[in-house]
Amino acid sequence: KNEVEQSPQNLTAQEGEFITINCSYSVGISALHWLQQHPGGGIVSLFMLSSGKKKHGRLIATINIQEKHSSLHITASHPRDSAVYICAVRSGSNYKLTFGKGTLLTVNP
Amino acid sequence: SAVISQKPSRDICQRGTSLTIQCQVDSQVTMMFWYRQQPGQSLTLIATANQGSEATYESGFVIDKFPISRPNLTFSTLTVSNMSPEDSSIYLCSVEDRQVPDTIYFGEGSWLTVV
Numbered sequence: 001k002n003e004v005e006q007s008p009q010n011l012t013a014q015e016g017e018f019i020t021i022n023c024s025y026s027v028g029i030s031a032l033h034w035l036q037q038h039p040g041g042g043i044v045s046l047f048m049l050s051s052g053k054k055k056h057g058r059l060i061a062t063i064n065i066q067e068k069h070s071s072l073h074i075t076a077s078h079p080r081d082s083a084v085y086i087c088a089v090r091s092g093s094n095y096k097l098t099f100g101k102g103t104l105l106t107v108n109p
Numbered sequence: 110s111a112v113i114s115q116k117p118s119r120d121i122c123q124r125g126t127s128l129t130i131q132c133q134v135d136s137q138v139t140m141m142f143w144y145r146q147q148p149g150q151s152l153t154l155i156a157t158a159n160q161g162s163e164a165t166y167e168s169g170f171v172i173d174k175f176p177i178s179r180p181n182l183t184f185s186t187l188t189v190s191n192m193s194p195e196d197s198s199i200y201l202c203s204v205e206d207r208q209v210p211d212t213i214y215f216g217e218g219s220w221l222t223v224v
Contacts, residue, residue, distance in 0.1 A: 021185075031211045040118070041146075041199045041218030048211050086151070090211065095140065097149040097213070 008086050013107050019074040021103045023087030023109035026068065034061050034072050037084040037102065046072070046085075070109050078108045111136050115202050115216030122223050127190045130201030130219045137182035140205040142176070146218075147198045155200075158185040192223045 003026045015021055023032070034046040045069040047054050047061040049070060054061050058077075074081055087100040112135040122128050132141070141158040155175055156164040164177035179185040189196050202216040 033211075033213060035215075041201070041220050043201065043203075043215035043218070045213055045215075048213075088152075096154060097152075097204070099153075101149070101151045 002053050003102040004033055004098050006012070006017075006085075006103050008103060009101070010104045013077050013105070015078055015107055015109050019075050019077050019104070019105065019107075021072045021085050021087075023068055023070045023072070023100055024068060024088050025087075025098075027064075027091055029068075031075075032063055032095070033067070033088040033090075034070075035086040035088060037086060039083070043086070077105075081105060081107050082107050091102045110205055110212075111138060111214045112206050113202055113204060113214055113216040117219055117220055118217055119141075119220040120222070122192050122221060124193055124223055126192055127188055128192065128221060129186050129188045130200055130202070132185045132187070132216055134183045134204055138206060138222040139181060139182070141185050142203045142205075143177060143185070143187045144201040144203060145198045146201065153202065155187070166215065192221075193209045194223045197221060 005024045007022045018052050025032045032049045035043050051062040058075045060073040084102040084104050086102045088097045090097055114133045116131050116139040135149050142150045143155040146152045154167050154180040155170045156177055158164050160179045160182055174190050177186045199218045199220050200218050201218045204211045204214050
């Protein structure tokens, strides 16, 4: 069974700070997703990674397959970045996703 | 890309009643899923909605409690039957786009509170 652990569970930052959220998993995967969940409950896909690094605007996601670890970075954080960030992994050819519990990020002005 | 419309977005339900959640996608999709997210917990897959056949349920979820319909490739419903306070959760519809491998989309979620 693949376990997905995220840290920290909660994170409070001041506007402009550099943010890092971590995700570790226990078995080999074919893909890792970073998701953003807004207070109303809707979820948006930010990145899909199978190796290396991706960047979109102020967001950067990296993955280390050997260490079974991924990080999501937010540069120059802003209050509108406040949300729950969720890591989800897909193992091999299994279409099912395993989700972390999420990291609640609050960015104060 | 796929745009998912899910409703209701929020409801307060009486114990013992049933509620049906609708999920409408703006394009035909092969894979459609229903998830539950209990307070403070991660998303848990309830079932895969199969077009034209019975849904495939995950361990711990049964058809009598969570009947699912999928009459075509753009629409599905999830019913939460005989609700109890333990069913208070966010329920999310999700689809995957086989045209763009490993791309996933979620609806806005249906936040149910059972009193």
